[in-house]
Structures are given as C-alpha cells and as structure tokens.
Amino acid sequence: MSYLVAANWKMNKTVGETLEYLDLFLPSVKDLTKIEIMIAPPFTALSSASVRLDAARKEGEYNVKLGAQNMYYEEKGAFTGEVSPLMLSELEVDYVIIGHSERRHKFGEKDSLINKKVISAVEHGIRPILCVGETLEEREQGKTLSVVERQIRNGLAGVERDMIYIDIAYEPVWAIGTGVNATPEQAQEVHRFIRSLINEISKGNDGKTRILYGGSVNEKNARELIKEKNIDGFLVGTASLDPERFYKIITEVMEV
Numbered sequence: 001m002s003y004l005v006a007a008n009w010k011m012n013k014t015v016g017e018t019l020e021y022l023d024l025f026l027p028s029v030k031d032l033t034k035i036e037i038m039i040a041p042p043f044t045a046l047s048s049a050s051v052r053l054d055a056a057r058k059e060g061e062y063n064v065k066l067g068a069q070n071m072y073y074e075e076k077g078a079f080t081g082e083v084s085p086l087m088l089s090e091l092e093v094d095y096v097i098i099g100h101s102e103r104r105h106k107f108g109e110k111d112s113l114i115n116k117k118v119i120s121a122v123e124h125g126i127r128p129i130l131c132v133g134e135t136l137e138e139r140e141q142g143k144t145l146s147v148v149e150r151q152i153r154n155g156l157a158g159v160e161r162d163m164i165y166i167d168i169a170y171e172p173v174w175a176i177g178t179g180v181n182a183t184p185e186q187a188q189e190v191h192r193f194i195r196s197l198i199n200e201i202s203k204g205n206d207g208k209t210r211i212l213y214g215g216s217v218n219e220k221n222a223r224e225l226i227k228e229k230n231i232d233g234f235l236v237g238t239a240s241l242d243p244e245r246f247y248k249i250i251t252e253v254m255e256v
C-alpha cells in the first residue's frame with residue numbers, strides 16, 4: 001500500500017475557503033501519484049470539493065481523495081443532524097474518519113457506536129479510518145496498549161474479514177492540537193503493537209491496513225516519524241489547514 005497523508009480540517013473552512021485552498025493546493029500535487037493524499041473538509045464543503053476534485057482529475061493525474069470526518073451508520077431516517085453513508089457515496093467520498101478522539105471525548109461516542117459506523121462504511125464501500133489513542137492519564141497509568149487494544153478489538157468486531165478495506169490512525173489524545181507529538185519511538189512502539197494485533201485479527205493482511213500517525217504532525221517532524229517501519233502515513237490537523245504546510249509534509253513523506 002502507498003503511504004496516505006490525510007488532512008482532517010475539523011470544524012474549519014467555509015465553502016469559499018475550501019475552494020480557495022484547493023485552487024492553491026491542487027496544482028502543487030498534480031502528477032504526484034506515488035503517495036495517496038486525502039482531504040476531509042467539513043460536511044458543508046464536501047459537495048463543492050467533490051466537484052472541484054472531479055474537474056482537476058479531468059485535467060491531469062491526481063491521487064487526491066475526498067474524506068468525511070464522521071457519518072452515521074443508518075442509510076436514512078429520523079436522525080436529526082446526522083449524515084448517512086448514501087449521502088457521502090453520492091458525493092464520491094472515498095474515506096471516512098470514524099471514532100476521532102474529539103468524537104469520543106467531546107461528543108461521547110463509545111466503541112459500540114463506532115463499531116456500527118465502521119461496519120456501515122465498509123458495507124457502503126467507503127474506506128474507514130478508525131482512530132484510536134490513549135489520554136495522558138491512561139499513558140501515565142501504563143494503560144496505553146490496553147486502551148488501544150480495546151478500541152481496536154471493539155471497533156473492528158464483525159469486520160475482521162474486511163480489514164483490508166480499513167485503515168487505522170493512532171492519535172494519542174495528549175498529542176492532538178498540543179504541539180507535542182509522540183516521539184518516533186513512542187509512536188513506533190504503539191504502531192508495532194497495532195500491526196501485530198491486525199495480523200492476528202486479519203490473517204494474510206500483509207500490510208493492506210495502513211496505520212497512520214496523528215497528533216501535532218508538522219513539516220518539521222514528519223520525516224523522522226515516517227521513517228519508522230510501521231508508520232504508513234499521517235492524519236494531520238492544524239498543519240493541514242495551510243496548503244503550503246500540508247504540501248511540505250507530503251514532500252517529506254515522498255522523500256523517504
């Protein structure tokens with residue numbers, strides 16, 4: 001699998017700002033097909049971004065995919081404020097971020113709900129990126145690996161056979177938006193553990209499930225992190241909001 005460098009814009013950028021960003025960013029990644037790039041704007045900008053990406057693909061080679069930051073697991077119904085997999089598929093959304101730590105900790109999402117979303121995404125042909133990661137308190141109590149194991153086993157229950165259609169993002173909560181990234185050694189320890197867990201759950205996976213790192217990734221630390229054997233890409237928040245910084249991260253990954 002090629003590296004994946006993904007932008008999670010969170011609750012940032014209007015439609016106008018999204019199009020402005022893409023106008024600046026897309027020319028810089030034309031013909032750059034060695035690694036996969038994903039951009040996850042807010043729901044309101046998905047439609048415009050999808051049209052803009054389509055237009056770009058008609059003009060040249062782009063390996064830029066569209067992602068959503070969340071979705072509900074039902075196709076339709078009385079779920080006020082939610083967005084369904086059918087709605088995302090219509091917009092040709094390729095990826096969906098599921099179980100981000102902000103969804104878990106600010107909106108109370110539990111493993112059981114996250115699991116339903118992962119299953120639904122796979123059923124609808126949208127590649128989920130399941131996010132896992134421990135809080136600072138859990139790390140200090142030595143619970144990092146057990147928390148990650150629980151989140152992965154519960155999040156993936158029932159889709160073990162489909163794991164080649166799923167990616168994982170390890171995002172330690174204490175590293176998100178703090179400017180303090182996990183060191184390459186800290187990340188590698190958890191990524192190695194996740195890799196062995198995937199190989200146990202999904203026989204013959206053979207690296208088809210990527211393990212991304214997320215948490216204060218920037219243009220300065222990207223290279224040393226991506227050199228680690230089990231880091232297959234990044235999920236980038238803050239530094240992805242600026243097209244030049246995001247592009248620099250991409251170039252750092254390309255050079256490894």
Ligand SMILES: O=C(CO)COP(=O)(O)O
Pocket residue numbers: 008100171175176177178179214215216217235236237238239
């Ligand atoms: O949560 C993240 C990506 O999903 C990481 O955010 P930051 O890059 O801002 O730390």
